[in-house]
Amino acid sequence: MTERTLIGREVKVATKNAVRIIVFGSCVSRDVLNYDVNHAFDLAAYYARSSFASAFTSHPTVDIYSAKLSSKFQAAIVKADLEKTLLGKIDDLKFDIFLIDLIDERFNIFSAGSGGIFTVSNELRSAGFDEENEPGRLIISGSEEFFSLWETGWERFVSIMSAAGNLSKVVVNRTLWSAQTKSGMTFGSAFNPAYIRESNMFLLRLYERMARDLAPNQFLHPPVECVYGNEEHRWGLSPFHYVDDFYLFLLDKLSSFLPNEGSNPGSGLKTVGAIHPDRVLDFAVLFSNSASSVGAIPFDPKRFKGNASSTRIEDGMKFTFSGPESNYQIRFALPEPASANGLSVRIKMSGWDSLRSVSLGYGEGSRFIGVTSVNPRTEHWVDFSFAQSDLLFELYNKPGDLQSGCITEIRIYLRGAPSPIGATLKVESISVWSEKPFSAIEYLQKQDCERGYSSFLPTPPALGERLYECLSARFPHATLQKKGFFDEGTCLLDEGVSLPWSPKKRLPENIGFHKHLVSWHSFHHATILMLHATDTNDFSALMPAREFVSDWLNHSFKQWSEKDHVVWQSQVAGDRLLALLMLWNFGITHAFDRRFMIRLNDCMFEHARFLSSDITYFSHHEDTFACLQNLLTQSVALYVVSFTMKHWQSSDYWREISLERIVELSPAERFDTYCSGSEQNQSASYIRQLVALAGALGDKRVQ
Numbered sequence: 001m002t003e004r005t006l007i008g009r010e011v012k013v014a015t016k017n018a019v020r021i022i023v024f025g026s027c028v029s030r031d032v033l034n035y036d037v038n039h040a041f042d043l044a045a046y047y048a049r050s051s052f053a054s055a056f057t058s059h060p061t062v063d064i065y066s067a068k069l070s071s072k073f074q075a076a077i078v079k080a081d082l083e084k085t086l087l088g089k090i091d092d093l094k095f096d097i098f099l100i101d102l103i104d105e106r107f108n109i110f111s112a113g114s115g116g117i118f119t120v121s122n123e124l125r126s127a128g129f130d131e132e133n134e135p136g137r138l139i140i141s142g143s144e145e146f147f148s149l150w151e152t153g154w155e156r157f158v159s160i161m162s163a164a165g166n167l168s169k170v171v172v173n174r175t176l177w178s179a180q181t182k183s184g185m186t187f188g189s190a191f192n193p194a195y196i197r198e199s200n201m202f203l204l205r206l207y208e209r210m211a212r213d214l215a216p217n218q219f220l221h222p223p224v225e226c227v228y229g230n231e232e233h234r235w236g237l238s239p240f241h242y243v244d245d246f247y248l249f250l251l252d253k254l255s256s257f258l259p260n261e262g263s264n265p266g267s268g269l270k271t272v273g274a275i276h277p278d279r280v281l282d283f284a285v286l287f288s289n290s291a292s293s294v295g296a297i298p299f300d301p302k303r304f305k306g307n308a309s310s311t312r313i314e315d316g317m318k319f320t321f322s323g324p325e326s327n328y329q330i331r332f333a334l335p336e337p338a339s340a341n342g343l344s345v346r347i348k349m350s351g352w353d354s355l356r357s358v359s360l361g362y363g364e365g366s367r368f369i370g371v372t373s374v375n376p377r378t379e380h381w382v383d384f385s386f387a388q389s390d391l392l393f394e395l396y397n398k399p400g401d402l403q404s405g406c407i408t409e410i411r412i413y414l415r416g417a418p419s420p421i422g423a424t425l426k427v428e429s430i431s432v433w434s435e436k437p438f439s440a441i442e443y444l445q446k447q448d449c450e451r452g453y454s455s456f457l458p459t460p461p462a463l464g465e466r467l468y469e470c471l472s473a474r475f476p477h478a479t480l481q482k483k484g485f486f487d488e489g490t491c492l493l494d495e496g497v498s499l500p501w502s503p504k505k506r507l508p509e510n511i512g513f514h515k516h517l518v519s520w521h522s523f524h525h526a527t528i529l530m531l532h533a534t535d536t537n538d539f540s541a542l543m544p545a546r547e548f549v550s551d552w553l554n555h556s557f558k559q560w561s562e563k564d565h566v567v568w569q570s571q572v573a574g575d576r577l578l579a580l581l582m583l584w585n586f587g588i589t590h591a592f593d594r595r596f597m598i599r600l601n602d603c604m605f606e607h608a609r610f611l612s613s614d615i616t617y618f619s620h621h622e623d624t625f626a627c628l629q630n631l632l633t634q635s636v637a638l639y640v641v642s643f644t645m646k647h648w649q650s651s652d653y654w655r656e657i658s659l660e661r662i663v664e665l666s667p668a669e670r671f672d673t674y675c676s677g678s679e680q681n682q683s684a685s686y687i688r689q690l691v692a693l694a695g696a697l698g699d700k701r702v703q
Contacts, residue, residue: 018042020094021254024055024086025101028240029173032250040255044095049121050081052153053109053139053146056160060084061116065127074123081119090160097254098166101173102206103240105141105150106199112136117149142202151209158213167213173250174207174219174652176200177239181229191239199239204652211656216277220253222246223280223649256284276344276385276433278612278650284433285338290315296429297335306330308425316428325354325417331363332410332430340407340432342387343370347412349378351423355416360384362432363409370411371396377621381428382614387435391558391606392613395568407432464585467640468534470689471527471578478531482541485529492528493519506551514566521556522572523549523579530582542586546596549583553599557606570616574634577607581640604641605648611638612654617661628665629686635661636690 018040023029024047033041047055066079080086108120113135118124120131120138131138139146161167177196180186186193211219226246233241288296289312301312306329308319321328345360355378361370371386371393386393410430416423472478477496484490490498491508493516501508511520519525526545533541556567566572580603587597610616611634621627635658642648642655 019096020044021097021099022093022095023047023099024050025099025173026103026240027235028103028175028242029099029101029250032173032247032254035244035247035251041097045093047077047080047086049077049104049107049119049123050086051105051107051109051119051150052157053149054081054117054119054153055084055086056153056156057084057117057149058087059114059116061112061114061118065124065129068127069123071123074126078121078123078127081121081124082116091164095166096169098161098170099173099254100170101175102203103175103177105203105206108141109139109146109149110134110136111139142198147202147205150206154210154213168215168218170214170218171254172207172210172214172219173222175222175240175242175246176203176227178227178229178242179239181231181237182243183231185229185231185237187229187237187239196239207652208656216653216656219277219652220250221277221649221652222249224647256281276435277653278609279342279387279433280436280649281342282434282436283340284342284431286429286431287332288316288429289313290428299427300335303333303335304330305333313426316426319425319427320422321414321418321425322422323418326415328414328416330412330425330427334408334410334432337406337408338432340434341389342385342433342435343407343410344383344385344429344431344433345410345412346381346383346428346430348381348426348428349376349414349424350426351419351421352378353417353419353423355414355423357413357415358384359411359413361411362407363411368411368413369397371615373615373619375620375622377618380618382618384615385613386615389435390613391568391610392615394558464582464589466693467578467582467585468531470636470686470693471582472531473686473689475524475528475531478528479535481528482532485525485544491520492525494522494524495519506555517566518569518572521552521567522575523552524575527575527579527582530579530586533586539590542590545583546592549580549600550596553603557603568610570611570619570634571630573607573610573616574630574637577604577611577637577641578633580604580607581637581644584644601645604645608638608641608645608648608654609650611635612650612657631661632665632690635665636693640693 020042021033022045023043026048030043030046030048033043061082063079063082065082066075069075069078104119104121107122109117110120110129110131111117120129139149158167161170177191177199179193179196187196207219222242226243226249228243228246229237229239230241230243231237235241286296287299289298290296299312299317301310301317304310304317304319306319308321308328308330311318311320319330343360343362347358349355349358355376357372357374358376359368359370359372361368363369371384373384376382388397410432412425412427414425475481475494481492481496481498484498485492488498489501489503491501491511492498495515497516497519499508499510499516508516508520511517526548529541529545529548533539533545580600584597584600584604586592587600592600617631617634620630638654639658639662642651642658645651648654
């Protein structure tokens with residue numbers, strides 16, 4: 001590690017207009033700046049080998065160790081940790097980015113007899129510290145006591161940064177230890193697989209705690225293909241000394257914080273507010289008045305047009321509508337045309353007697369290209385976001401609708417009736433961007449192992465059991481229903497329905513009825529067969545379940561037409577994703593062939609992205625029992641798939657947003673209100689099992 005001593009002091013020489021950055025963490029973040037050949041960043045200070053539990057406790061420890069170290073850098077980091085240098089200076093530090101990583105949380109901490117807490121780093125041990133001969137006790141990293149002390153330190157840090165208005169400047173390098181090098185080499189007995197796995201589980205717990213206080217765009221998510229150990233790393237071989245692509249990726253993401261002076265939306269410069277944790281972007285440009293949106297271009301009211309009165313407010317633009325039910329519109333002209341394939345708009349709609357739909361997109365000449373939310377939720381901030389590669393976009397647009405790909409104008413259309421005192425639309429931000437689509441199929445095809453899915457086992461291990469319990473509550477008579485299929489060849493659907501099904505026809509008879517079509521595309525037939533297989537250990541039922549899904553992939557997945565309008569209703573997609581997850585678990589257990597599992601993986605990814613969208617989630621919103629069940633189903637399905645498919649770059653982000661939705665939906669009083677009637681008993685049991693399934697995955701907010 002470099003001997004450059006930056007602990008607790010500012011660098012005197014800085015590159016003109018460079019972004020000032022403080023690193024609190026390890027070489028995992030510090031070494032990113034070694035790749036900054038354009039000197040865009042100025043390292044103002046570097047604090048290493050210090051846990052949040054130590055750095056932000058109010059009890060310093062007398063430093064009798066640092067003077068024993070010949071390395072100035074090592075002496076400085078030991079002194080800073082013991083004397084709580086950062087805590088004493090944080091209010092006076094000048095910075096644009098406060099970059100954090102948690103790799104050094106692997107070190108134990110020591111609770112001294114004097115009341116102080118400090119980090120037991122390798123450097124401290126080299127200076128002569130020996131816990132066996134010191135008054136106090138060692139607290140092991142990963143323990144509950146360690147987590148409690150870490151959380152106390154983190155909360156104090158958040159309080160300090162919030163009070164100074166600096167919390168939005170915090171960026172977390174959300175990295176995990178690598179399991180091997182790119183060539184497949186492991187890291188020896190010092191870093192055995194169990195130790196690496198346990199360390200990563202603890203890191204995930206810490207990152208998820210941080211996510212309660214930070215926005216999603218404050219986390220940098222290194223993609224899995226970059227998280228490999230480097231056999232020739234300058235600091236040696238270890239699970240947190242990575243290949244060059246890892247550092248280059250993070251540098252590129254940090255560059256999204258750079259100001260975009262003199263740039264235009266097509267210039268390739270990025271702004272952090274438009275960076276989506278679930279996507280990899282080539283560029284993005286953000287328009288916003290919010291002070292927390294670093295590098296954003298302020299809204300120019302003159303660029304807005306429409307049939308509403310407009311007001312520039314502190315956090316964006318406010319538009320007021322009045323009159324009878326009608327079609328209303330807002331248009332925003334970009335300063336420069338942007339060659340982009342994605343759009344995000346953060347809005348809040350209030351004061352509407354009725355709001356039938358909201359459409360948003362962009363104009364290419366006289367054409368409108370975008371998506372629509374029907375009966376959207378109001379009085380709530382929503383993030384409407386889509387890319388041209390999204391399944392959601394394909395549902396509303398045809399390939400022939402796309403022309404030059406050059407976006408000149410953002411459009412929002414509203415159809416509804418304002419209240420007598422008027423209705424409003426607040427726009428907090430608008431961003432246009434170009435992404436590099438993530439293909440789940442391409443990712444798995446690149447795997448060298450014989451079966452690329454073999455390492456993606458469901459976690460925690462009880463996931464399959466919990467999923468079975470949940471779906472058993474939904475279909476309590478699965479084993480009884482199976483008789484109709486095996487003995488008579490009928491198609492098993494919801495509510496005990498069995499439709500005649502000719503062996504010569506792909507579809508069962510009378511499938512055109514709406515409720516039958518919903519059940520068919522929800523994979524209730526396959527789910528009932530899989531439940532029967534689990535109940536009886538008669539796994540012959542898996543063959544027709546798999547055959548059914550395979551047929552659907554061939555004929556309905558991305559092959560829909562107007563007559564298949566129910567295929568992508570959110571409730572149908574949520575039920576279907578739970579069935580796909582159950583089949584995935586069976587595929588792991590029974591070693592289904594690679595080709596089928598790759599197709600299944602891709603299908604689940606498309607479902608997860610569809611359900612993660614606010615456009616999907618906040619459409620068809622009603623205060624009814626059926627809506628509650630629908631929202632919980634799609635939220636829990638997204639939550640569970642984020643645990644199962646951890647290799648997706650989107651999974652951590654999707655886990656957070658789905659958890660937020662579940663927490664909002666699951667208070668006990670909601671169930672007491674909706675589940676009082678005996679006719680709701682089966683459905684009430686099912687939604688309680690949905691919440692229990694989410695809670696079983698480890699978050700106390702839904703337990």
